[in-house]
Amino acid sequence: MFKAPRGTRDFLPDEMRERRYVETCLRRVFEDYGYREIVTPTFETLELITAKSGEEIKEHLYHFKDKSGRNLALRPELTAPVMRLYVNKLQFEAKPLKLYYFGSCFRYERPQSGRYREFWQAGVELIGSPYPEAEAEVIVLAADALDRLGLKNYELAIGSIGTLRAVLEESGVKGEDQNPIMSAIDKGEGLQELLDQKNVGERGRRILMGMLELRGDKDNVISSAENLLSDSPKALKELENLKTLLAFLEEYGVSRYVLDLGIARGLDYYTGVVFEIYAPRLGAEKQICGGGAYSLAEVFGGKPVATCGFAFGFDRLVLALKKERKSIAPSASRGCLVVPMGEGMLSTAIKVSRFIRKNNLCELELGRRRLRKALGYADRRGFRYVAIVGESEVERGCVVIRDMESGEQREVEIEKLKELKL
RNA sequence: GCCGCGAUAGUUUAGUGGUUAGAAUAGGGGACUGUGGAUCCCCUGACCCGGGUUCGAUUCCCGGUCGCGGCCCCA
CATH class of the missing domain: 3.30.930.10 (Bira Bifunctional Protein; Domain 2)
Structure with a gap:
């Protein structure tokens, strides 16, 4: 060492x-x-x-x-x-x-x-x-x-x-x-x-x-x-x-x-x-x-x-x-974690992360975690939002954006993510 | 450079001349196949380094390294 x-x-x-x-x-x-x-x-x-x-x-x-x-x-x-x-x-x-x-x-x-x-x-x-x-x-x-x-x-x-x-x-x-x-x-x-x-x-x-x-x-x-x-x-x-x-x-x-x-x-x-x-x-x-x-x-x-x-x-x-003081610079939760629901959603998730990143801090979940684990990870790492890329929404051209603080969720069209400002 | 104290998982620590070195917490997984912070279970993971004493040293001794409290100096 x-x-x-x-x-x-x-x-x-x-x-x-x-x-x-x-x-x-x-x-x-x-x-x-x-x-x-x-x-x-x-x-x-x-x-x-x-x-x-x-x-x-x-x-x-x-x-x-x-x-x-x-x-x-x-x-x-x-x-x-x-x-x-x-x-x-x-x-x-x-x-x-x-x-x-x-x-x-x-x-x-x-x-x-x-x-x-x-x-x-x-x-x-x-x-x-x-x-x-x-x-x-x-x-x-x-x-x-x-x-x-x-x-x-x-x-x-x-x-x-x-x-x-x-x-x-x-x-x-x-x-x-x-x-x-x-x-x-x-x-x-x-x-x-x-x-x-x-x-x-x-x-x-x-x-x-x-x-x-x-x-x-x-x-x-x-x-x-x-x-x-x-x-x-x-x-x-x-x-x-x-x-x-x-x-x-x-x-x-x-x-x-x-x-x-x-x-x-x-x-x-x-x-x-x-x-x-x-x-x-x-x-x-x-x-x-x-x-x-x-x-x-x-x-x-x-x-x-x-x-x-x-x-x-x-x-x-x-x-x-x-x-x-306990904390010199309290860190506010911010940014968005993009979570693919299964390997099949990865390429869509990559596109989603690219779009969201145009206007926001955005990270792709790289651990192939299940949703439950991914939300836990997002929580610990201080993400304000999670974009859930799941099959049923993607079929409609949408993803779910979850607000980790309020727990509120909404569906957003993938194409509109380019303009999304979180 | 001087005086004193200390060093065990990533972190905080328990303990011991012969132990599978214990825990908490963090990390990974599961219970729970698409909804976080809780609970339970499993897994990963440590005796700073080198010499000496000893049948045997993480434990005792010496040296080194690193850290801490002072001195000096400075910020």
């Missing part, structure tokens, strides 16, 4: 129906906001991935040499490929440029529930607007998608890496030197040593540590932050930006969130607002969405451009929905 490789899954028809339902809903919301779909390759050059995330990422990648010795990697996420595509082909499009994607990603991680080695991401990138209304729209879009899917139990946390970076900058830690500190904040360890190393003074530390504590209600967090940053003009400016963004969220009707100025996300390219969405019922792997404002185009050789976006962990989203 062969098994699917570790961390991968087969999706059975019932599950695929649910996944497609969620996927379709996400696509619709993305498109309602004006995003257009793109598809990038399943594998990329290894250098693209490491340029974005560093050499350490190789530990978590499926990477390999192809037969010509090219270093390649299965994509671990889609932001880098999308930005590569942007730099390659779309830099000179009218801005802002709104793109969305849906695709599988691969990571070499220890699998557990909500964490797979092949998993799906659905997300958007909004390229070319540096303004808070763009960032606000992206957050709103994520929340709106969850609302439209009917997910009740989720927590939106908004932070500002821009503010943290400004604090560091005012303490003399500039540019890339900030990254290890951001990463330490995210991990929650090794921060003090790094601050020693970079000679961050008493004042800078006090402000930074204070900021990391700020989590909760918007008004409280903002006013505390303003106090803390009263002598830090650059950080205050970032905070102003955040306040504007939050005011826009209010206009959109999004007020269900916590402000958490300690979110660092540990990723070097985030520059401004960041946000995360959790489905608390999922346990350890509860983050279903992550995003924010970042700066990546220049890493891939393009002109710097303000970008924001997010990615949903599609599988986790589906899991979260499943935890909340």
Whole structure:
């Protein structure tokens, strides 16, 4: 017996129906906001991935040499490929440029529930607007998608890496030197040593540590932050930006969130607002969405451009929905099963199925079952109608159409089945 | 990569150092030759893999594989 490789899954028809339902809903919301779909390759050059995330990422990648010795990697996420595509082909499009994607990603991680080695991401990138209304729209879009899917139990946390970076900058830690500190904040360890190393003074530390504590209600967090940053003009400016963004969220009707100025996300390219969405019922792997404002185009050789976006962990989203309700996409009974009464009726039944299929989902009974068994099969498979092809009706040029829900039956002329709309 | 738990029909499970490994459910058929969801009967169908201990291992031990709960990381 062969098994699917570790961390991968087969999706059975019932599950695929649910996944497609969620996927379709996400696509619709993305498109309602004006995003257009793109598809990038399943594998990329290894250098693209490491340029974005560093050499350490190789530990978590499926990477390999192809037969010509090219270093390649299965994509671990889609932001880098999308930005590569942007730099390659779309830099000179009218801005802002709104793109969305849906695709599988691969990571070499220890699998557990909500964490797979092949998993799906659905997300958007909004390229070319540096303004808070763009960032606000992206957050709103994520929340709106969850609302439209009917997910009740989720927590939106908004932070500002821009503010943290400004604090560091005012303490003399500039540019890339900030990254290890951001990463330490995210991990929650090794921060003090790094601050020693970079000679961050008493004042800078006090402000930074204070900021990391700020989590909760918007008004409280903002006013505390303003106090803390009263002598830090650059950080205050970032905070102003955040306040504007939050005011826009209010206009959109999004007020269900916590402000958490300690979110660092540990990723070097985030520059401004960041946000995360959790489905608390999922346990350890509860983050279903992550995003924010970042700066990546220049890493891939393009002109710097303000970008924001997010990615949903599609599988986790589906899991979260499943935890909340029995059925994600209730399947209505539909279509018609054509049942020949005996082998003699088969060729007529084939014609009947061909006619009905012109306008309807239609399946021919292929098991040579008796009528009783065929009706049972139709019932279990959720057919709304059964067309019974029996000798006595066929002699009159008719078949019986049975409605499986009401039990009502009527005779329909075979020739008229071409126009039949069930 | 680390810590812990687990693995028996398609699914949910019972049980055992020597058993025809039991059930429920699903699947096929029949009772019921052209009218479903019920009932009854029959059939199909399982001890994850490899080593060790043993007269004998599905059961005990070790390793692997896969899964699960955490850590790390992330989605």
